[in-house]
Amino acid sequence: MKNIVMIIIKKELARFFGDKRLMLTAVLLPGMMIYLIYSFMGSTLSGLFKSDSDYRYTISTVNLPKSISTLTGDMAADFTAIDVGKIADAKIAIAEKKLDLLAVFPENFDVQVAAHNPASGETAPHVALYYNTTRTESSKAYNLLTTLLNTYESSLANKFDVNAGEDPFNLATKKDASGLLFSSMLPMLLMIFLFSGCMAVALEAIAGEKERGTIATMLITPVKRSELVMGKIIALAIVALISGSSSILGTLLSLPRFMSATKGMPTAFYGFVDYAMLAAVVLSTVLLFISMISIVSAYAKTVKEAQTSVMPLMIVVMLVGVTGMFSGTAQTETLYYFIPVYNSVQSMVGILSFNATATYISITVLVNLLLSVACGFVLTWMFNNEKIMFNK
Amino acid sequence: MKDIIRVIGLNKSFTLSTKQQKLAKSREKVIHAVTDLSFTVEQGEIFGLLGPNGAGKTTTLRMLATLIKPDSGEAVLAGANVVSQPEIVRTKIGFLTSELKLEEFFTPNYLYNFFASLHGINPKLRDQRKRDLFEKFGINNFAEVKIANLSTGMKQKVSLAISLVHDPGIIIFDEPTNGLDVITAKVVTDYLIALRAQGKTILVSTHIFSLVEKICDRVGIIIKGSMAACGKLDDIRGGKTLEDRFFKIYSETMGVVV
Numbered sequence: 304m305k306n307i308v309m310i311i312i313k314k315e316l317a318r319f320f321g322d323k324r325l326m327l328t329a330v331l332l333p334g335m336m337i338y339l340i341y342s343f344m345g346s347t348l349s350g351l352f353k354s355d356s357d358y359r360y361t362i363s364t365v366n367l368p369k370s371i372s373t374l375t376g377d378m379a380a381d382f383t384a385i386d387v388g389k390i391a392d393a394k395i396a397i398a399e400k401k402l403d404l405l406a407v408f409p410e411n412f413d414v415q416v417a418a419h420n421p422a423s424g425e426t427a428p429h430v431a432l433y434y435n436t437t438r439t440e441s442s443k444a445y446n447l448l449t450t451l452l453n454t455y456e457s458s459l460a461n462k463f464d465v466n467a468g469e470d471p472f473n474l475a476t477k478k479d480a481s482g483l484l485f486s487s488m489l490p491m492l493l494m495i496f497l498f499s500g501c502m503a504v505a506l507e508a509i510a511g512e513k514e515r516g517t518i519a520t521m522l523i524t525p526v527k528r529s530e531l532v533m534g535k536i537i538a539l540a541i542v543a544l545i546s547g548s549s550s551i552l553g554t555l556l557s558l559p560r561f562m563s564a565t566k567g568m569p570t571a572f573y574g575f576v577d578y579a580m581l582a583a584v585v586l587s588t589v590l591l592f593i594s595m596i597s598i599v600s601a602y603a604k605t606v607k608e609a610q611t612s613v614m615p616l617m618i619v620v621m622l623v624g625v626t627g628m629f630s631g632t633a634q635t636e637t638l639y640y641f642i643p644v645y646n647s648v649q650s651m652v653g654i655l656s657f658n659a660t661a662t663y664i665s666i667t668v669l670v671n672l673l674l675s676v677a678c679g680f681v682l683t684w685m686f687n688n689e690k691i692m693f694n695k
Numbered sequence: 696m697k698d699i700i701r702v703i704g705l706n707k708s709f710t711l712s713t714k715q716q717k718l719a720k721s722r723e724k725v726i727h728a729v730t731d732l733s734f735t736v737e738q739g740e741i742f743g744l745l746g747p748n749g750a751g752k753t754t755t756l757r758m759l760a761t762l763i764k765p766d767s768g769e770a771v772l773a774g775a776n777v778v779s780q781p782e783i784v785r786t787k788i789g790f791l792t793s794e795l796k797l798e799e800f801f802t803p804n805y806l807y808n809f810f811a812s813l814h815g816i817n818p819k820l821r822d823q824r825k826r827d828l829f830e831k832f833g834i835n836n837f838a839e840v841k842i843a844n845l846s847t848g849m850k851q852k853v854s855l856a857i858s859l860v861h862d863p864g865i866i867i868f869d870e871p872t873n874g875l876d877v878i879t880a881k882v883v884t885d886y887l888i889a890l891r892a893q894g895k896t897i898l899v900s901t902h903i904f905s906l907v908e909k910i911c912d913r914v915g916i917i918i919k920g921s922m923a924a925c926g927k928l929d930d931i932r933g934g935k936t937l938e939d940r941f942f943k944i945y946s947e948t949m950g951v952v953v
């Protein structure tokens with residue numbers, strides 16, 4: 304009996320791994336697509352926040368005072384002092400994007416500033432900064448110098464400081480921060496990728512075989528319907544897992560690049576137990592998905608019909624996945640872990656945000672496994688039912 | 696002689712969906728495909744089920760092969776009951792009908808081995824039988840060609856070979872020569888005769904008179920799901936051609952002159 308199941312699994316796997324097109328669409332493509340999309344999103348995001356790190360701003364100055372020039376040492380910029388007569392030329396250079404910034408200070412800026420009394424009502428000494436918003440580097444140079452000048456201005460009348468010194472004031476640990484990021488995105492992605500992986504293989508292997516009449520050939524052999532169902536489900540789960548892993552690998556490989564944009568957080572904080580729990584949840588979820596999709600596709604007459612009928616299920620899975628994105632932390636009410644699909648999402652959120660407990664994970668895995676077994680019985684009954692297997 | 700197939704009072708009706716009703720241009724919701732059908736087949740003979748389109752031949756054979764269940768009545772094949780012991784029946788018979796397809800992705804060789812292993816046949820016996828069957832049907836040159844790339848005739852011959860992987864004592868063929876050219880058809884009918892010589896029991900369905908006259912020992916004429924006549928080929932013919940006798944029986948049963 305075990306032997307028969309193995310024979311069927313082997314044939315199903317041979318079918319899958321021998322088919323280059325299927326391998327490409329179900330295994331290679333999802334992972335690659337995700338990697339490309341996320342890497343692209345990541346580099347676009349980081350492009351918004353920082354420009355080329357080797358870049359040095361070109362800034363021309365008129366009457367740059369001593370007080371300011373001592374502060375500009377940290378800026379990645381080359382300062383060129385020019386005469387008042389060259390101001391017009393410099394403005395043209397900025398418009399033509401050949402120069403990033405022109406800073407015009409009044410003569411004797413330091414003396415004027417020292418003499419100025421804000422209470423007097425006289426106009427304060429004026430600094431003019433010319434820049435060009437259509438050039439990113441120009442805008443950034445403008446922001447940098449404005450900040451520097453404002454800081455200098457407030458330092459002249461220092462009444463109090465906020466968060467001065469080297470103390471780490473943000474008390475969030477790196478673990479929490481990376482946990483938050485992961486737990487908010489990954490469960491949804493995982494659910495969607497796993498479900499699509501299951502769909503790609505299960506529709507073809509059940510509805511497809513029914514449509515092509517090849518399952519009937521199996522049905523006249525002495526093989527028990529239950530063995531056939533078991534062999535199919537296990538083989539499909541293996542393939543779906545491989546397909547899912549490709550998606551997950553794509554995500555994990557691209558996430559560091561994706562996150563470097565939002566502050567470069569290392570991801571190596573998950574330990575063996577976290578990974579083991581995640582694997583158990585993923586495995587049981589895949590098994591459940593495969594069994595559910597198999598039932599839908601066993602009921603359908605054609606692959607097309609099966610695709611249509613599986614859509615509502617897919618939408619539900621996606622929506623439930625999305626709830627994981629906004630819940631922040633995992634549910635702490637035991638009852639939630641008895642709800643299929645939702646329990647998988649909550650368990651993933653829990654594991655990824657370092658809040659998982661063995662009880663919740665066990666309940667989730669157990670519920671998924673029991674439901675898969677129940678689906679297996681339903682499927683066996685369906686394989687035995689001529690009205691379902693030979694509906695034309 | 697021993698009755699190896701016993702069919703007693705078999706009934707099967709199908710409920711039509713609205714869509715099917717439209718397709719069949721019929722207002723009746725229920726089709727009685729097989730009505731109170733009884734016959735026996737003796738060990739070592741070729742029995743032909745002869746009947747016009749829609750007579751219920753395929754439905755009968757599918758019930759005997761345990762693909763579908765009879766509404767009532769029973770059928771016993773080599774001592775196993777189709778309703779209560781379908782899994783045993785499946786070990787005793789080889790069944791071939793056009794609705795059973797082979798997975799196009801695989802080669803004849805792979806599928807032969809796969810089905811042999813499902814029947815629990817040891818590799819040595821399997822290879823020996825495979826050599827014989829592939830030789831007989833000229834499959835050897837195509838053994839490693841995917842089913843998808845085979846001609847209709849070659850596909851049918853591969854199906855035939857695969858239906859015999861377990862060397863069954865009873866062979867049930869629905870329209871064995873349908874879609875085959877005369878040469879391929881002859882290979883198949885000759886093989887059926889050879890199988891009979893080995894002591895196998897063969898039940899075929901057809902609407903081709905010449906096939907029945909060529910290979911069958913006994914024949915059952917099935918019209919509208921019921922047995923209109925059943926007996927030795929010569930007794931049924933009664934000195935006339937089978938065709939003439941068939942039309943006579945047909946008009947008597949249907950109450951129309953053909």
Ligand SMILES: Nc1ncnc2c1ncn2[C@@H]1O[C@H](COP(=O)(O)OP(=O)(O)OP(=O)(O)O)[C@@H](O)[C@H]1O
Pocket residue numbers: 693709710711715726727728746747748749750751752753754755902
């Ligand atoms: N699954 C089904 N659902 C509905 N009606 C069916 C089904 N299978 C067979 N029938 C009907 O039962 C009747 C007998 O069909 P069957 O296929 O047994 O005829 P047959 O003798 O094999 O005919 P043919 O020579 O055309 O193959 C036909 O009217 C057919 O339309």
Ligand SMILES: [Mg+2]
Pocket residue numbers: 752753754869
């Ligand atoms: Mg037929």
